[in-house]
Structures are given as C-alpha cells and as structure tokens.
Amino acid sequence: MSAPTLNIQQAATHSKVSAHTLRYYERIGLLPTITRDSNGYRQYSEYDLGAVNILLRLRDTGMPIQGMKRFAALLQDETAIPERLELLEQHRKAVEERILELQTNLEAIETKIQIYRKTTKGFSSCKPSSK
Amino acid sequence: MSAPTLNIQQAATHSKVSAHTLRYYERIGLLPTITRDSNGYRQYSEYDLGAVNILLRLRDTGMPIQGMKRFAALLQDETAIPERLELLEQHRKAVEERILELQTNLEAIETKIQIYRKTTKGFSSCKPSSK
DNA sequence: ATTTGACTTCGAGTGCACTCGAAGGTTTAA
DNA sequence: TTAAACCTTCGAGTGCACTCGAAGTCAAAT
Numbered sequence: 001m002s003a004p005t006l007n008i009q010q011a012a013t014h015s016k017v018s019a020h021t022l023r024y025y026e027r028i029g030l031l032p033t034i035t036r037d038s039n040g041y042r043q044y045s046e047y048d049l050g051a052v053n054i055l056l057r058l059r060d061t062g063m064p065i066q067g068m069k070r071f072a073a074l075l076q077d078e079t080a081i082p083e084r085l086e087l088l089e090q091h092r093k094a095v096e097e098r099i100l101e102l103q104t105n106l107e108a109i110e111t112k113i114q115i116y117r118k119t120t121k122g123f124s125s126c127k128p129s130s131k
Numbered sequence: 132m133s134a135p136t137l138n139i140q141q142a143a144t145h146s147k148v149s150a151h152t153l154r155y156y157e158r159i160g161l162l163p164t165i166t167r168d169s170n171g172y173r174q175y176s177e178y179d180l181g182a183v184n185i186l187l188r189l190r191d192t193g194m195p196i197q198g199m200k201r202f203a204a205l206l207q208d209e210t211a212i213p214e215r216l217e218l219l220e221q222h223r224k225a226v227e228e229r230i231l232e233l234q235t236n237l238e239a240i241e242t243k244i245q246i247y248r249k250t251t252k253g254f255s256s257c258k259p260s261s262k
Numbered sequence: 263a264t265t266t267g268a269c270t271t272c273g274a275g276t277g278c279a280c281t282c283g284a285a286g287g288t289t290t291a292a
Numbered sequence: 293t294t295a296a297a298c299c300t301t302c303g304a305g306t307g308c309a310c311t312c313g314a315a316g317t318c319a320a321a322t
Contacts, residue, residue, distance in 0.1 A: 008299075020281055023301090039288060041299055054243060057236045065279070085247045088240055095237050099230055105188045106226050109219055112185060116216045140268075151311055154271090170318060172269055196309070 003045060005035075011044035015052045022052070028065065030055055030072045051075060061095045134176060136166075142175035146183045153183070159196065161186055161203045182206060192226045 012019040025031050026042075031051060035043045044052075055068050063071075071087055074080040143150040156162050157173075162182060166174045175183075186199050194202075202218055205211040 018281080019299095021279090024280065027301095039299070040301095041288090054239075057239045059279095061233055061236045061240065081247050081250050085244060085251065088244050088247070092237065092240055092244065095233060095240070099233050099237075102192055102226060102230050102233075105192045106223065106230075108185075108188045109192065109223055109226070113216060113219050113223065116212050116219070119212050120216065138269080149311080150269090152309090155310065158271095170269075171271095172318090190309095 005043035005045055006049070008042045008044070011042075011049065011052070014049060015056065017052075017056065025052075025055070028069070030065075030068055032072070032076060058091065061091070062098060063091055063094075067091070136174035136176055137180070139173045139175070142173075142180065142183070145180060146187065148183075148187065156183075156186070159200070161196075161199055163203070163207060189222065192222070193229060194222055198222070 006014065008019045008022055012022055015022070022031070022042075026034055031048060033045075033051070034048055035045070037043055051072070055072065058068050058071060059065075067087075071084065074084045074087065077083075137145065139150045139153055143153055146153070153162070153173075157165055162179060164176075164182070165179055166176070168174055182203070186203065189199050189202060190196075198218075202215065205215045205218065208214075
C-alpha cells in the first residue's frame with residue numbers, strides 16, 4: 001500500500017479549517033509541499049497534515065502569519081533544526097507570558113465579580129423570612 | 132478638595148492606551164460618562180478611569196467590542212448588578228477555557244521541541260571526545 | 263502679536279486574517 | 293447526456309479594532 005493522500009475537503013475536515021483557508025495558506029507560502037494529481041487537484045500527504053497541524057497550533061497560540069511563514073521556511077530546510085528549535089522556544093516563552101497575562105486580568109475580573117456579589121448579597125438579605 | 136480629573140493625555144498615559152483609542156471608545160458608546168470643560172476638552176474622573184480599566188481587562192482577555200458595549204450599557208443602569216455579574220461570570224468561563232486551550236496547544240508545541248532536541252542531540256553526540 | 267502645543271471633530275486609511283463568489287474544468291451517478 | 297458535486301484560479305470583499313491626518317479652536321509663553 002502506498003501513502004494515502006487526502007483531497008482538500010478531507011484535509012479541511014481533518015484539520016478543522018476551511019478549504020478556503022487551506023488554499024490561502026498555500027498561496028501565501030505556508031504550505032509549499034502540497035502536490036497535485038493529474039487534474040491539478042491538491043493531494044495532502046501525512047507530512048502535509050503534520051505541517052498544517054503545527055502551523056495551526058502556532059496560530060492558535062497567537063503567532064502572526066509572518067511568524068508562521070518563518071517557521072514554514074525552516075521546515076523546507078532539513079538542516080535548520082536548531083533554528084526551528086529556537087523559533088519554537090521563543091514562541092513558547094511568548095505563550096507562557098500570554099497565559100500569565102490572561103491569569104492576571106482574570107484575577108482582576110474575579111475581584112470585580114466578588115464586589116458585585118457582595119452588592120447583590122446586601123439586597124438579598126432584605127428578603128422576607130420563610131415564615 | 133474636589134474630585135481630580137485628568138485630561139485625555141493623562142488618562143491615556145494612566146490607562147496605557149492612546150488618546151485616539153480613548154476618543155474611539157467614547158464615540159462608539161463605551162464611555163458615555165466623560166464630561167467636558169468649558170472648552171469642550173474631555174475630563175476623566177476616577178469613575179471613568181475605573182470604567183476604562185475594567186473595559187481594558189475585558190478587551191485584553193479577548194472580549195470583542197460588542198461584548199464590551201453590552202457591559203458598558205449595564206454600567207449605566209445601577210439596578211443591573213445581577214446582569215453585570217452574569218456577563219462577567221460568562222466571560223470568566225470563556226477566559227478559563229481559553230487558558231486551557233492555550234495550555235493544550237503549548238503542550239503540543241513542547242512535544243515538538245522535545246523531538247527537535249533529540250534530533251540535535253543525535254548530531255552533537257558525534258562530537259569528538261575531549262581527549 | 264504670534265508661536266507653540268494640546269485639545270476638538272470628522273472621515274478616511276491601515277493591517278490582519280481570512281472569506282467569498284464568479285467562471286470554468288472534471289468525475290460520478292441517473 | 294446531463295445534472296450534481298467536486299475541484300481549480302483569481303481578485304475582490306469582509307469584519308475587526310484601531311490609527312491617522314486634516315482643519316480648526318483655545319490658552320499659555322515669548
């Protein structure tokens with residue numbers, strides 16, 4: 001058995017993005033390795049799906065398209081493992097900082113929630129007794 | 132002593148946003164309580180700065196402008212404490228989910244980092260001995 | 263008296279990341 | 293053989309959240 005390939009709709013379903021987005025990513029250079037069948041239809045290999053997967057992880061952790069392009073370029077250079085590592089480690093740091101920032105802001109919101117809870121508690125204490 | 136007010140530049144510096152953004156927020160209805168001096172200059176009260184602060188917390192945790200508008204409207208209704216509470220609690224849930232999602236994606240990225248580290252380790256083990 | 267600099271409104275422009283739709287080619291099923 | 297259900301390219305459109313700049317007003321300093 002040869003390596004199975006997926007068409008664009010299957011790849012889209014598998015990766016949880018739209019086919020439109022997969023075409024867009026390819027045309028801006030994020031996915032340079034997608035091959036075509038005799039009709040010009042895209043064929044997504046296991047490798048391609050892996051590339052889509054990591055790119056979406058980067059996107060979903062806030063990396064802008066420009067950063068994703070840099071990583072995609074490094075994926076094309078098999079000797080660029082240290083550079084990939086550096087990019088990912090820098091990004092990991094950025095994401096960790098982003099999580100901390102979210103947690104800080106979340107705490108401020110929770111403080112506000114507590115204040116509002118006390119306010120409504122004050123009102124509810126005026127409710128008539130059960131008797 | 133009367134309540135001190137800040138001009139737009141001071142408010143911007145204090146809140147870490149641009150004066151442009153403060154005017155934008157006001158004109159889209161996020162800040163309906165800003166008063167003006169005799170020249171039409173904006174005066175930011177303590178209350179206004181508090182409103183800006185919570186709105187920015189909401190923004191920085193991913194709430195879209197539409198949601199911020201809803202909260203700003205509730206701030207105008209002093210009887211709407213339970214509604215404010217509900218909005219903030221829903222948002223808190225959304226932020227907690229976002230943090231979990233970030234952590235999941237971060238783990239996937241860290242797995243990739245580990246793989247790359249092993250690859251480079253393989254190469255570095257070919258280094259000549261110190262003797 | 264005039265220059266500096268901070269403020270005002272208003273509408274237009276920017277950057278990002280898609281998202282869509284038109285026009286056309288191919289395979290599949292009725 | 294013709295209709296449906298895919299796929300293709302291409303350029304244009306969308307939504308979001310600002311961001312900017314022009315034209316004008318006003319107060320303080322030179």
